[in-house]
Amino acid sequence: MRRLTDLLKNIYGAQVQGDLTVQIEGLAYDSRKVQPGFAFICIEGYKTDGHLFAQNAVENGATVIIAEKPVTVPSSVTVVTVEDTREALAYMGAAFYDYPGDKLNIIGVTGTNGKTTTTHLIENILVKAGKKVGLIGTIKNKIIDRVLPVTNTTPESLDLQALLAEMVDAGVDYAVMEVSSHALELNRVAGCEYDQAIFTNITQDHLDFHETMDNYLAAKQKLFINLGKNSRKSRNKYGIINIDDSKGQSFLEVTHGQVITYGIQSAADVRAEKIDLRSDGVSFTAVTPRGSVDLKLNLTGLFNVYNSLAAVASGLGENIALPVIKEALEEVKGVPGRMEKVEAGQPFAVLVDYAHTPDGLENVLSAAREFTKGRLITVFGCGGDRDRTKRPIMGEVSAKLSDFTVLTSDNPRSESPAEILRDIEEGVKPIIGPEKYTVIEDRKEAIRHALNMARAGDVVVIAGKGHETYQIVGTKVLPFDDREVAMEILKEKFS
Ligand SMILES: CC(=O)N[C@H]1[C@@H](OP(=O)(O)OP(=O)(O)OC[C@H]2O[C@@H](n3ccc(=O)[nH]c3=O)[C@H](O)[C@@H]2O)O[C@H](CO)[C@@H](O)[C@@H]1O[C@H](C)C(=O)N[C@@H](C)C(=O)N[C@H](CCC(=O)O)C(=O)O
Ligand SMILES: Nc1ncnc2c1ncn2[C@@H]1O[C@H](COP(=O)(O)OP(=O)(O)OP(=O)(O)O)[C@@H](O)[C@H]1O
Ligand SMILES: N[C@H](CCC[C@H](N)C(=O)O)C(=O)O
Numbered sequence: 179m180r181r182l183t184d185l186l187k188n189i190y191g192a193q194v195q196g197d198l199t200v201q202i203e204g205l206a207y208d209s210r211k212v213q214p215g216f217a218f219i220c221i222e223g224y225k226t227d228g229h230l231f232a233q234n235a236v237e238n239g240a241t242v243i244i245a246e247k248p249v250t251v252p253s254s255v256t257v258v259t260v261e262d263t264r265e266a267l268a269y270m271g272a273a274f275y276d277y278p279g280d281k282l283n284i285i286g287v288t289g290t291n292g293k294t295t296t297t298h299l300i301e302n303i304l305v306k307a308g309k310k311v312g313l314i315g316t317i318k319n320k321i322i323d324r325v326l327p328v329t330n331t332t333p334e335s336l337d338l339q340a341l342l343a344e345m346v347d348a349g350v351d352y353a354v355m356e357v358s359s360h361a362l363e364l365n366r367v368a369g370c371e372y373d374q375a376i377f378t379n380i381t382q383d384h385l386d387f388h389e390t391m392d393n394y395l396a397a398k399q400k401l402f403i404n405l406g407k408n409s410r411k412s413r414n415k416y417g418i419i420n421i422d423d424s425k426g427q428s429f430l431e432v433t434h435g436q437v438i439t440y441g442i443q444s445a446a447d448v449r450a451e452k453i454d455l456r457s458d459g460v461s462f463t464a465v466t467p468r469g470s471v472d473l474k475l476n477l478t479g480l481f482n483v484y485n486s487l488a489a490v491a492s493g494l495g496e497n498i499a500l501p502v503i504k505e506a507l508e509e510v511k512g513v514p515g516r517m518e519k520v521e522a523g524q525p526f527a528v529l530v531d532y533a534h535t536p537d538g539l540e541n542v543l544s545a546a547r548e549f550t551k552g553r554l555i556t557v558f559g560c561g562g563d564r565d566r567t568k569r570p571i572m573g574e575v576s577a578k579l580s581d582f583t584v585l586t587s588d589n590p591r592s593e594s595p596a597e598i599l600r601d602i603e604e605g606v607k608p609i610i611g612p613e614k615y616t617v618i619e620d621r622k623e624a625i626r627h628a629l630n631m632a633r634a635g636d637v638v639v640i641a642g643k644g645h646e647t648y649q650i651v652g653t654k655v656l657p658f659d660d661r662e663v664a665m666e667i668l669k670e671k672f673s
């Protein structure tokens with residue numbers, strides 16, 4: 179329980195109508211979650227407007243409304259008008275939970291691809307170093323060993339603060355989290371002070387939301403601009419940057435933190451040499467300011483060398499010894515749904531991967547090509563209600579890099595699967611003829627087609643859904659797991 183004045187401390191220009199000393203029992207940004215004595219924060223969203231539910235919130239017991247524009251509520255209710263309710267939600271949430279982020283070391287990873295993988299690698303390093311770790315990201319949220327469900331990659335600010343507070347109560351030392359560009363743009367992480375900010379890469383995605391690559395870049399840079407600014411914690415801040423990325427330098431320029439660069443092509447602080455890619459992993463020497471170390475990882479693909487270098491740099495930033503980092507990284511068997519093998523005794527390889535961007539697909543197919551002796555067969559689709567412009571580019575990537583492509587449905591959401599497939603096909607047609615691809619909307623049948631045509635030495639990549647255990651069709655969430663579907667089909671044939 180807190181007083182309203184305490185919660186408004188970091189919000190400038192708030193105009194209050196009513197009692198400022200009222201005690202707040204809880205906060206909610208969804209009127210349906212309001213309980214007696216709560217403050218309801220109205221958010222103008224993309225689907226609806228929270229201001230429309232102010233009265234509803236009052237009926238559920240809200241005594242305070244935080245709004246950006248006029249709301250009609252009884253005069254007994256305190257109304258606070260602020261410029262940005264999403265920002266207010268974040269700052270009020272941090273204050274309500276007594277600034278949990280200040281009691282933790284927080285490592286934030288942003289970038290188009292590699293966030294989930296990199297956070298998993300860092301988690302392993304920190305655990306190996308004896309730290310208690312919390313994880314926040316696409317696959318799962320985790321407090322030490324307790325796994326919690328996930329709705330978004332980066333939770334809404336209030337939920338994030340509640341989660342960080344739970345971590346503090348559980349004795350967590352480090353929170354390692356993915357910071358999506360949506361979260362940065364929508365102020366989900368405002369009020370959360372990072373100790374390390376990591377940039378993996380930036381390539382096209384989410385233009386439905388950000389509209390331009392410049393806006394997308396600016397959203398990601400926020401994590402670095404805020405690093406070490408108005409710091410409440412007395413410790414070193416590190417900006418860890420992939421300097422091989424064409425935008426890497428721009429992150430270096432905006433950050434207030436100490437910079438550690440990583441890369442393969444550039445003269446980076448942490449770099450990889452003598453890279454040896456195999457089908458079952460990659461070996462390389464990590465050269466760092468604290469010496470070199472030979473690493474033999476179970477993750478394959480050049481992109482995983484980058485993810486590992488980011489994790490090495492992160493470990494060094496936390497003063498973890500190289501032998502500990504080595505042991506931790508070498509123990510990682512894989513990340514669920516990322517180049518995950520499905521094996522039922524078949525004479526060809528089947529990989530389920532989460533590539534859902536042009537760059538992700540290019541990376542995963544290039545990696546697979548390295549160990550494909552026969553044909554590389556790709557099954558993929560694109561999500562509905564997401565960046566439409568990436569669809570033909572992904573079509574082009576698969577057409578160029580695969581020997582055969584099966585286009586299928588991903589999560590169509592509110593869109594027509596056939597139309598999404600037509601968008602992808604636009605990119606395929608100019609590159610290859612109909613003998614090199616097919617369109618099978620039903621994802622299970624598409625996977626069956628690819629597995630039926632595969633012969634010894636071939637590699638089948640099923641991309642886009644990775645760890646997902648569902649398929650979103652319209653508003654329905656139907657059970658669907660690429661790994662289970664592939665296994666079931668393979669078992670029918672090979673065991
Ligand atoms: C575009 C986007 O990010 N939208 C997020 C946003 O929704 P919104 O603001 O549009 O909400 P809205 O549905 O219009 O509702 C407005 C307000 O009215 C409230 N409301 C609504 C109904 C009611 O009866 N009462 C009520 O109070 C809602 O609680 C909300 O506060 O805020 C919601 C609450 O936090 C999020 O769940 C929602 O994520 C949606 C589901 C989503 O799909 N987001 C994706 C695009 C996303 O964020 N992805 C990134 C990862 C991307 C990547 O890196 O690949 C992520 O971090 O997950
Ligand atoms: N560093 C990287 N560079 C390019 N592609 C990568 C990289 N790491 C992983 N990938 C590819 O992108 C896919 C997604 O990887 P990962 O889940 O680690 O990224 P993410 O940034 O967390 O994605 P999301 O935005 O969905 O949270 C992988 O399955 C792989 O195909
Ligand atoms: N975090 C990404 C995941 C995309 C995964 C793909 N399966 C899809 O549904 O488009 C997004 O929300 O855009």
Ligand SMILES: [Mg+2]
Nearest residue numbers: 293294316356
């Ligand atoms: Mg992720």
